[in-house]
Amino acid sequence: MASEIDLYNQYPLHMDPATKAITLPQSSAYTTTQQNTVTNELNELNTLHRALLSLDPPNIPPPPLPVNPKRSAQITKLRESANTAFRKNNYAEAIRLYTFAIDMGVTRPGWEPVTLAREELAGLYGNRAQAQMALQAWPEGLVDAKLSVDSKPMGNVKAWWRVGKCLAEMTRYEEAKGFLNKGIELEGQGADSAKELIALLIDVNAALKRVQGA
Amino acid sequence: MVNWLSLAVPLAYLGVLIGSLATFSSLYRKRKAQKAMSLEPWFPAHLQRDIYFSLLHLDPSSQSEKKTPNVPESVQKAALLRRATEDIRRVMTLRNQKQALSVLLQRGSVGDDLWQRFMRAEKEMEEEVRDVVSEANAYTPNWGQTIFQSANEMMNNEIYRQRIKEHEDKLDEERVWWEKKRTSVKESFMKELNEDETSSPQTQSQTQSPAAKASEIAPATPAKTAASVQGSDDDAVLVEADPSSNQASPSGGKKKKGKGKK
Numbered sequence: 441m442a443s444e445i446d447l448y449n450q451y452p453l454h455m456d457p458a459t460k461a462i463t464l465p466q467s468s469a470y471t472t473t474q475q476n477t478v479t480n481e482l483n484e485l486n487t488l489h490r491a492l493l494s495l496d497p498p499n500i501p502p503p504p505l506p507v508n509p510k511r512s513a514q515i516t517k518l519r520e521s522a523n524t525a526f527r528k529n530n531y532a533e534a535i536r537l538y539t540f541a542i543d544m545g546v547t548r549p550g551w552e553p554v555t556l557a558r559e560e561l562a563g564l565y566g567n568r569a570q571a572q573m574a575l576q577a578w579p580e581g582l583v584d585a586k587l588s589v590d591s592k593p594m595g596n597v598k599a600w601w602r603v604g605k606c607l608a609e610m611t612r613y614e615e616a617k618g619f620l621n622k623g624i625e626l627e628g629q630g631a632d633s634a635k636e637l638i639a640l641l642i643d644v645n646a647a648l649k650r651v652q653g654a
Numbered sequence: 655m656v657n658w659l660s661l662a663v664p665l666a667y668l669g670v671l672i673g674s675l676a677t678f679s680s681l682y683r684k685r686k687a688q689k690a691m692s693l694e695p696w697f698p699a700h701l702q703r704d705i706y707f708s709l710l711h712l713d714p715s716s717q718s719e720k721k722t723p724n725v726p727e728s729v730q731k732a733a734l735l736r737r738a739t740e741d742i743r744r745v746m747t748l749r750n751q752k753q754a755l756s757v758l759l760q761r762g763s764v765g766d767d768l769w770q771r772f773m774r775a776e777k778e779m780e781e782e783v784r785d786v787v788s789e790a791n792a793y794t795p796n797w798g799q800t801i802f803q804s805a806n807e808m809m810n811n812e813i814y815r816q817r818i819k820e821h822e823d824k825l826d827e828e829r830v831w832w833e834k835k836r837t838s839v840k841e842s843f844m845k846e847l848n849e850d851e852t853s854s855p856q857t858q859s860q861t862q863s864p865a866a867k868a869s870e871i872a873p874a875t876p877a878k879t880a881a882s883v884q885g886s887d888d889d890a891v892l893v894e895a896d897p898s899s900n901q902a903s904p905s906g907g908k909k910k911k912g913k914g915k916k
Contacts, residue, residue, distance in 0.1 A: 448700075448703060448704045448707040448708070449699060449704045449708075450704070450707070450708050450711065451704060451705060451708040452708075453705065453708050453709060453712060455712065455725055455729070460725075460726055460728075460729055462705075462709065462725075462729065477701065478701065478705075481701050481702065481705060481736070482705070484736065485705065485729075485732055485733055485736055486732075488732040488735060488736060489728060489729050489732035492728050492731060492732050492735075493728055498793075498794045499727075499728050499731060500731060500790075500793070500794050500797050500801075501735065501800075501804040502800075502804075503800040503803055503804065504800075504803050504804065504807050546815065546818065548811075550807065550808035550811040550812065551804040551805075551807050551808050551811075552807065552811070553807055554807055554810035554811045554814055557811060557814065558814060561818075578832060579825065579828035579829045579831070579832045580825065580828075580829070582828060583821055583822065583824060583825045583828060586821055587818060587821045587822075590817060590821065591814075610832055610835065611835070
């Protein structure tokens with residue numbers, strides 16, 4: 441057993457001397473699927489390597505906490521300006537800025553806490569959903585709202601409401617009902633925040649009846 | 655002298671006894687180990703680990719080839735991180751499976767082989783984790799304490815990014831669906847409008863009725879009746895002239911704006 445830990449399969453890897461990128465040279469020894477999995481893994485490795493190089497020496501990822509505040513500050517700034525654009529009814533601009541902020545949030549380095557990324561992106565996606573809805577871009581709004589809900593299911597009433605609203609606008613009442621029920625369930629039936637959801641659910645149910653009756 | 659002779663018999667007896675026991679035990683152990691070895695491993699080959707070791711062992715072979723520089727340490731660190739991430743995934747899988755498997759074993763639903771395979775995988779992972787920690791400490795002191803924290807976050811982040819991607823991939827599908835739906839709704843309006851125009855000269859009064867019908871079929875706001883009538887009005891405008899729908903949109907937007915912002 442002791443020798444087992446030292447056993448491994450050798451891959452004839454090749455390193456580009458300039459970029460330090462690792463590749464697996466094409467060889468007949470591997471099937472295409474094997475080749476593909478190894479190549480995918482190596483791509484991940486190279487991306488991670490580049491991320492590590494951008495860090496200060498000794499080039500190891502810092503412990504998850506505390507977080508480097510630089511990126512968070514930039515995202516907050518972008519969100520603020522996007523919110524301002526939204527308030528001025530400049531929805532296209534708001535969407536553009538939210539998209540920038542979301543991109544920054546998504547490209548957060550992997551070793552930073554996932555809860556932070558989720559929290560941040562839930563807000564950003566929720567806000568972008570609202571901007572999309574203001575432009576009556578229902579499918580886009582729906583996807584964004586769903587993303588927001590997925591990132592942070594608890595305490596995210598607005599996003600649940602937006603999912604329901606977008607679906608209702610696209611006449612997909614059944615789906616809207618499902619999402620709204622789930623949102624209400626998570627929020628708690630009697631909770632104050634669930635009121636909007638319940639109101640929308642009533643509307644959706646009425647619409648559903650009307651469609652079925654017609 | 656006499657003592658030695660009389661002792662020879664018990665000594666020989668002991669020798670034979672111990673010898674046979676030792677042979678039996680070594681044979682038994684060997685066979686058991688062989689059996690364990692012949693069992694299928696729990697996990698497939700550890701690709702990240704293979705790559706990591708391949709990188710470590712790249713140096714001697716490359717020296718014989720050309721003047722390729724050694725693999726820089728940062729690449730090795732990245733490979734080690736990838737390896738740690740995969741380890742976390744496997745440890746988690748084992749932890750999740752253990753409970754269910756032990757219950758199944760107690761009930762006799764699964765064979766002993768499976769349990770042995772599992773125990774072996776667990777032992778291997780323990781050793782693997784220890785190995786990663788010592789390797790990490792060799793690169794940078796104290797990295798071993800945090801490498802698995804980082805790896806855990808990396809794994810979770812990866813899962814999360816994948817979910818984001820899944821959702822975003824659906825966007826095109828949704829868009830196409832909505833486009834189709836909208837045009838079909840629009841067409842049905844047009845048809846009704848045309849029919850009405852041809853059937854009766856009183857277009858003025860007739861155009862109102864399809865608009866009213868629209869509230870049934872169209873994606874009207876399922877809010878109060880007032881709102882739904884307004885929604886169908888918008889649709890009627892939309893049928894007559896497309897660009898004007900842009901004018902209609904802000905009013906819809908304002909309606910929703912009340913439902914706040916953070």
